[in-house]
Amino acid sequence: MSENEKAPESREKCAECSRRQAFVKLGAASLGVTFTGAAVFGYDFLSPNVLYEPSPLTDAGKPDRYPEGSVTQDLQTGLYIVHGPEGIYAMSAVCTHLGCLTAWKPELDMIACPCHGSKFRRDGTKIEGPAPRPLIWLRTYVDDQGELVVDRSVALDRKEFVRT
Numbered sequence: 001m002s003e004n005e006k007a008p009e010s011r012e013k014c015a016e017c018s019r020r021q022a023f024v025k026l027g028a029a030s031l032g033v034t035f036t037g038a039a040v041f042g043y044d045f046l047s048p049n050v051l052y053e054p055s056p057l058t059d060a061g062k063p064d065r066y067p068e069g070s071v072t073q074d075l076q077t078g079l080y081i082v083h084g085p086e087g088i089y090a091m092s093a094v095c096t097h098l099g100c101l102t103a104w105k106p107e108l109d110m111i112a113c114p115c116h117g118s119k120f121r122r123d124g125t126k127i128e129g130p131a132p133r134p135l136i137w138l139r140t141y142v143d144d145q146g147e148l149v150v151d152r153s154v155a156l157d158r159k160e161f162v163r164t
Contacts, residue, residue: 056151056152056153057149057150057151057152058074058077058079058149058150058151058152059147059148059149060074060079060081060090060140060147060148060149060150061147061148062146062147062148063083063088063142063146063148063162063164064164065148066081066082066083066088066148067083068083068084068085069083069084070082070083071104071106071111071122073093073103073104074093075093075101077150077152078092078093078094078101079091079092079093079138079150079152080092080093080104080111080135081148081150082122082123083164084122084123084161086161086163087161087162087163087164088140088148088161088162088164089137089140089159089160089161089162090137090138090139090140090150091124091135091136091137091138092135092136092138092152092155093111093135094135094136095113095115095116095118095131095135096118096131096132096133096134096135096136097113097115097116097118097129097130097131097132098115098116100113100114100115100116102114102118102120102135109122110122110127111124111135113129113131116129116130117129117130118130118131120134120135123159124136124137136155136156137155137156137159137160138150138151138152138154138155138156139151139154139156139160140160140162141162142162142164148162
């Protein structure tokens with residue numbers, strides 16, 4: 001056999017080897033990408049997804065900040081701090097109908113919900129509107145440093161006042 005006759009056969013063998021090697025490399029790369037993606041999603045699945053909520057305790061400042069007869073709305077915490085003749089108390093500013101943030105209307109001496117028209121007295125009792133319940137009273141106390149603290153996680157069944 002001459003070299004010319006062997007050359008096409010060896011060329012096919014080399015071409016076949018390189019194609020096979022290309023497919024092996026392509027398969028290995030595909031498996032690598034698959035395992036990397038699985039590892040990333042597995043890590044994301046196993047890592048804790050924690051939502052850190054703000055503390056339910058709100059420091060409302062010194063009680064003398066609130067003059068008698070005042071209704072103070074804190075928009076950041078969604079609270080009303082009211083200083084009535086019996087003492088200081090806190091209520092949620094969230095309407096009991098659909099959760100809208102209510103607003104104090106001093107000219108009308110009432111709390112009004114801008115969403116669906118519910119109206120409340122300064123003690124949170126419902127005057128009119130679709131709200132099913134009065135505004136929620138929240139636990140209020142004076143801490144050791146003399147600061148007024150509102151615990152938004154404790155809803156009160158009966159009215160409690162902080163005497164100053």
